[in-house]
Amino acid sequence: MAMTDFVVRDAINPSLAATTKEAVIREIVDSLRSTGNIAGDVADDIVRAILKREQLGSTGIGRGIAIPHTKHASVDKLTGTVALSRGGVAFDSIDGEPVFVFVLLVSPQDRPGDHLRALENVVRTMRDDAFVKALRQADSKEAVWSLLSEGSSHWDR
Amino acid sequence: MTPGLADHAPGYPHNRAGEASGAGPGPQPAAPPTQAAMNGEPLTRTVTIKDPQGLHMRPATAFAKAARQFQSTITLRTNDRSVNGKSQLDLMLLAAEPGTELVLEVTGDDAAAALPLLADLIESVSGEDDDPGPPPKG
Numbered sequence: 001m002a003m004t005d006f007v008v009r010d011a012i013n014p015s016l017a018a019t020t021k022e023a024v025i026r027e028i029v030d031s032l033r034s035t036g037n038i039a040g041d042v043a044d045d046i047v048r049a050i051l052k053r054e055q056l057g058s059t060g061i062g063r064g065i066a067i068p069h070t071k072h073a074s075v076d077k078l079t080g081t082v083a084l085s086r087g088g089v090a091f092d093s094i095d096g097e098p099v100f101v102f103v104l105l106v107s108p109q110d111r112p113g114d115h116l117r118a119l120e121n122v123v124r125t126m127r128d129d130a131f132v133k134a135l136r137q138a139d140s141k142e143a144v145w146s147l148l149s150e151g152s153s154h155w156d157r
Numbered sequence: 158m159t160p161g162l163a164d165h166a167p168g169y170p171h172n173r174a175g176e177a178s179g180a181g182p183g184p185q186p187a188a189p190p191t192q193a194a195m196n197g198e199p200l201t202r203t204v205t206i207k208d209p210q211g212l213h214m215r216p217a218t219a220f221a222k223a224a225r226q227f228q229s230t231i232t233l234r235t236n237d238r239s240v241n242g243k244s245q246l247d248l249m250l251l252a253a254e255p256g257t258e259l260v261l262e263v264t265g266d267d268a269a270a271a272l273p274l275l276a277d278l279i280e281s282v283s284g285e286d287d288d289p290g291p292p293p294k295g
Contacts, residue, residue: 057215061246067214094218094245112210113254119214120252127246 001117003125003148006078006105011035012141013083016102021091025050025068028083028104038106042074046106060093064136065126067119069105078114080105082144084136100136101126125151199232199264200272206257208282216283217248223278229265231275242275 011031018024029047032038038046049070053059060066069080081104088098103122107115126132131151138144206212212220224231224242231242233251235258240247242261253259261279263272 057218059214069214112213113252116211116213116249116252116254119249123246123249 001114001121003082003103003121003151004145006080006118007103007145007148008032008035008037008079008081009141009145011037011081012144013081014138014140014144016083016085016089019085019087019089021054021089022047022051024083024085024089024102025054025104028068028081028102031083032079032081032104032106037075037079039074042072046070046072046074050104054092058092058094060091060095060097060099061123061126062093062095062097063126063129063132064088064097064100065103065132066091066093066099066101067103067105067122069107069115069119071107071109071115073109075106075108078105078107078111078118080118082135082148084138084144101132197264199262200268201260201262202272202276204259204261204276204279206253206255206259207280209255210283211255211257212248212251212253212279213283214245214249216279216281218245219283220275220279221245221248224271224275227263227265227267227271227275229263229268229271231271232262232264233279234260234262 011034013028013031016024016027018027026047029038029043029050033040033043049072050068053070054068058066059068083102083104085100085102088100091099093099105115105118107118125148128151131147135144135147138147208216221243233240233242233248235251235253238251240250242248251257251259259279261272261276263275
């Protein structure tokens with residue numbers, strides 16, 4: 001599995017307008033709704049579920065990266081996207097630092113393996129400081145996508 | 158497999174309450190089961206992921222946090238991979254699905270205390286993300 005297998009290209013947001021945890025999650029989910037990867041009538045429920053998950057412990061994994069996620073019965077395959085914040089967002093991350101790179105995941109209820117492999121993929125890809133630095137400087141959907149494509153092939157072993 | 162391990166590793170089956178309350182830093186009664194650890198020999202136990210969601214982010218975070226309370230080196234191994242048990246990110250690299258068997262390996266002065274506690278923790282079930290029930294905030 002590569003990040004480009006589950007990241008919805010058209011939903012990539014290289015410059016989030018939102019500046020708070022809740023608003024960022026809402027903005028990213030809205031991108032996935034507008035591309036049709038999340039049904040319109042469940043977007044609010046998905047936002048709520050992701051926020052509820054965050055209350056159990058932040059998905060901010062440090063180094064400016066967060067992986068907000070939830071399972072939801074309305075999706076039949078794992079979907080997600082990448083969004084970048086220029087100013088950084090307070091996210092209660094493990095290292096206390098603001099988050100600049102978001103990878104949001106919505107998984108089907110009954111397929112933990114896909115979710116685990118997606119998490120593994122994001123974590124593995126994001127281990128490379130140079131990759132994260134380049135990603136944070138990407139200024140368009142295309143630039144983000146091209147890095148994800150390169151990053152994935154670079155790291156696939 | 159060293160004889161030392163066989164002797165005491167299975168000796169702590171599900172005795173969590175005793176360890177948590179009465180034990181303190183040296184939970185061994187009569188025999189000196191820390192000896193192997195003291196000698197730098199790793200203590201190992203095969204553990205199985207029982208959480209129906211696998212070793213996902215929340216249990217990985219909880220495990221790494223608990224592992225960091227010990228001075229010992231904590232390693233988890235699959236057939237083809239070995240990661241630092243004190244790093245939640247390393248643990249997520251395992252992508253361990255339910256039913257996966259892992260070897261928990263602990264080396265250091267507090268290994269005998271760490272092994273049963275961490276073995277129980279990694280075999281525990283964290284509960285669903287989407288439990289029904291009232292949300293924590295109003």
